[in-house]
Amino acid sequence: MTQGIELAGESKAAGREALVNQWASEGRVFLSGTPAVGTPETMSAAGTAFTLTAPSIRYTVPSGKLVVPIHAAVSGTRVITKDDLFGVIVSETDTYSSGGEACKAARNALVQGSAAQVRGVGVTNLLHSDTAIVEAALVNYITLKVIKHEGVAGEVDAPWEPEYNILKGDPMVYLVGPAAFLVFAVQETTAMEALFTLSWAELEIGDFTA
Numbered sequence: 208m209t210q211g212i213e214l215a216g217e218s219k220a221a222g223r224e225a226l227v228n229q230w231a232s233e234g235r236v237f238l239s240g241t242p243a244v245g246t247p248e249t250m251s252a253a254g255t256a257f258t259l260t261a262p263s264i265r266y267t268v269p270s271g272k273l274v275v276p277i278h279a280a281v282s283g284t285r286v287i288t289k290d291d292l293f294g295v296i297v298s299e300t301d302t303y304s305s306g307g308e309a310c311k312a313a314r315n316a317l318v319q320g321s322a323a324q325v326r327g328v329g330v331t332n333l334l335h336s337d338t339a340i341v342e343a344a345l346v347n348y349i350t351l352k353v354i355k356h357e358g359v360a361g362e363v364d365a366p367w368e369p370e371y372n373i374l375k376g377d378p379m380v381y382l383v384g385p386a387a388f389l390v391f392a393v394q395e396t397t398a399m400e401a402l403f404t405l406s407w408a409e410l411e412i413g414d415f416t417a
Contacts, residue, residue, distance in 0.1 A: 223373055227277060230408040234325030236277065236316035239333060240404035242309065247283070247400040248337045250392040257294055260302075260342040263392040264310065264403055267301045267332040268384035274330060275381055275408040276351075280370035281392045283401035291356040292393040293369035295377075299347040301385040306341045307334030310405070329409045330388075342389070351378045358395070367399075383412070 230236050241248055250263035263281070268274045276297075285291055313328040334340055352371045371390070373379040382388065388407070392399050 223379060227374065227408065230410070231316045234315050234317040235408045235410060236406060237313045237328050237330070237409060238316055238404070238406050239310045239313040241335075241402045242311045245402070247402050248308075248335050250281070250283070250394070250399040250401050251336055252339065253396055253398050254393050255290055255395055257292060257391050257393060259296065259345050259348070261336070262340055262342060262389040263336045264390040264405065265303065265307070265332065265334055265340060265342070266330040266388050266405075267303055268382045268386040268388065269301070269329065269331055270384045271412070272329045272384040273381060273410045273412045274384070274386075274388070275373075275379065275410065276371070276388050277374070277406040277408060278370060278372040279390045279403070279405050280368065280372070281390070281399075281401040281403045282366065282368045283392065283394070283399045285356060285365050285367040286358070286394060286396070289358040289395040291358075291367050291395070291399070292391065293352070293354040294391040295351040295371040296345065296389045296391070297349050297351060297380060297382060298345040298387040298389065300387070302342040302345055302387045303332045304341040304343050306336075306339050307332070308337045309333065310335050316406070326409070330407065335403070342387070345387075349380065351380065
């Protein structure tokens with residue numbers, strides 16, 4: 208896993224939005240999310256802190272693959288006076304051990320109707336935690352984002368829609384496999400039920416220079 212790879216050629220100077228648009232037009236961007244439209248899934252077990260070995264959503268970047276996470280968003284409901292946590296973490300190795308249920312099958316962002324996808328998806332173990340996910344200990348992990356909503360007396364239930372998004376200023380990383388991308392959504396007293404969406408770009412290592 209690295210943050211120090213540089214784009215070869217003219218793309219090096221391009222902004223993030225231009226890069227993502229370019230990747231999408233080349234069929235390198237993939238989308239996934241909640242398996243059934245409008246049906247929430249159970250996130251990580253309830254608590255007041257992250258358990259790094261129990262993510263809510265995750266995928267593996269296999270050896271030899273290069274992935275740029277673009278966004279990860281969850282949509283649930285805050286509970287009166289209770290705390291909510293959201294975090295995105297990447298690990299320098301594939302830490303997947305067991306558990307999890309399949310997310311919606313990843314689809315290419317270059318939509319061609321009934322035609323075959325321009326490129327097949329490369330990430331593996333694309334899972335959510337309706338059945339608990341178990342990870343091994345994370346290795347040289349990097350925290351990309353953490354949000355905490357602290358419940359206060361007198362507030363009302365309201366949507367809780369945290370997001371990691373490189374197009375909104377969040378840290379951008381290049382994951383050279385093996386690596387793991389992990390999303391955590393934790394509610395204080397009961398496990399959160401949430402909808403979610405993900406997107407990422409799958410690039411060619413040969414397009415980059417060290």
